[in-house]
Amino acid sequence: EVQLVESGGGLVQPGRSLRLSCTASGSTFGDYTMSWFRQAPGKGLEWVGFIRGKAYGGTTEYAASVKGRFTFSRDDSKSIAYLQMNSLKTEDTAVYYCTRAAEEASADAFDIWGQGTMVTVSS
Amino acid sequence: SYVLTQPPSVSVAPGKTAKITCGGNNIGRKSVHWYQQKPGQAPVLVMYYDSDRPSGIPERFSGSNSGNTATLTISRVEAGDEADFYCQVWDSSSDHVLFGGGTKLTVL
Numbered sequence: 180e181v182q183l184v185e186s187g188g189g190l191v192q193p194g195r196s197l198r199l200s201c202t203a204s205g206s207t208f209g210d211y212t213m214s215w216f217r218q219a220p221g222k223g224l225e226w227v228g229f230i231r232g233k234a235y236g237g238t239t240e241y242a243a244s245v246k247g248r249f250t251f252s253r254d255d256s257k258s259i260a261y262l263q264m265n266s267l268k269t270e271d272t273a274v275y276y277c278t279r280a281a282e283e284a285s286a287d288a289f290d291i292w293g294q295g296t297m298v299t300v301s302s
Numbered sequence: 303s304y305v306l307t308q309p310p311s312v313s314v315a316p317g318k319t320a321k322i323t324c325g326g327n328n329i330g331r332k333s334v335h336w337y338q339q340k341p342g343q344a345p346v347l348v349m350y351y352d353s354d355r356p357s358g359i360p361e362r363f364s365g366s367n368s369g370n371t372a373t374l375t376i377s378r379v380e381a382g383d384e385a386d387f388y389c390q391v392w393d394s395s396s397d398h399v400l401f402g403g404g405t406k407l408t409v410l
Contacts, residue, residue: 223401224401240398286397287351288333290350292344292346293344
């Protein structure tokens with residue numbers, strides 16, 4: 180059974196950068212779409228974006244709130260997905276979840292979730 | 303942009319049936335997925351493609367989707383079902399993922 184573990188969260192000042200990692204165990208990423216979600220304290224779930232598998236072009240999509248500041252990448256040989264966050268804002272403070280799509284080619288449902296990593300943007 | 307609307311809260315007595323709705327323009331033409339999130343935990347997929355249950359999800363959970371409303375139904379509600387529930391779709395026109403605002407299910 181695939182498990183996802185996020186790492187790299189922490190406290191960072193506004194305007195600085197942070198890189199989150201998502202490591203899979205129990206299986207490889209394969210060509211599954213990997214997506215990131217976040218949840219601000221006391222708020223609902225928000226989609227951050229996703230990266231498709233290489234067999235499906237490896238394309239990326241981003242939520243408007245992070246486009247131009249966040250970048251996804253993946254190293255399928257190591258089963259690690261990355262979320263590079265630049266120009267961080269206080270409103271980026273949230274728990275960030277790494278997830279895997281339920282079906283390889285799709286970005287529909289996400290059935291594997293990590294435990295989340297907290298990112299706090301504050302001076 | 304496409305908007306998903308959920309009631310903020312639903313209350314139900316133990317043993318009764320809870321219905322959590324997710325409204326959207328012609329949502330019946332989209333595939334709807336549902337997540338359950340308990341306090342301090344990551345979300346769990348409890349229903350996908352409208353009415354399919356992932357492995358390990360009790361048969362008490364069922365789903366439907368037609369017209370402008372998708373519904374997650376929980377039969378014989380138990381205290382352990384208390385959680386926040388989110389509906390989610392993939393919007394093919396924008397290639398973006400969208401969530402409803404979430405519904406807090408309270409078991410009385």
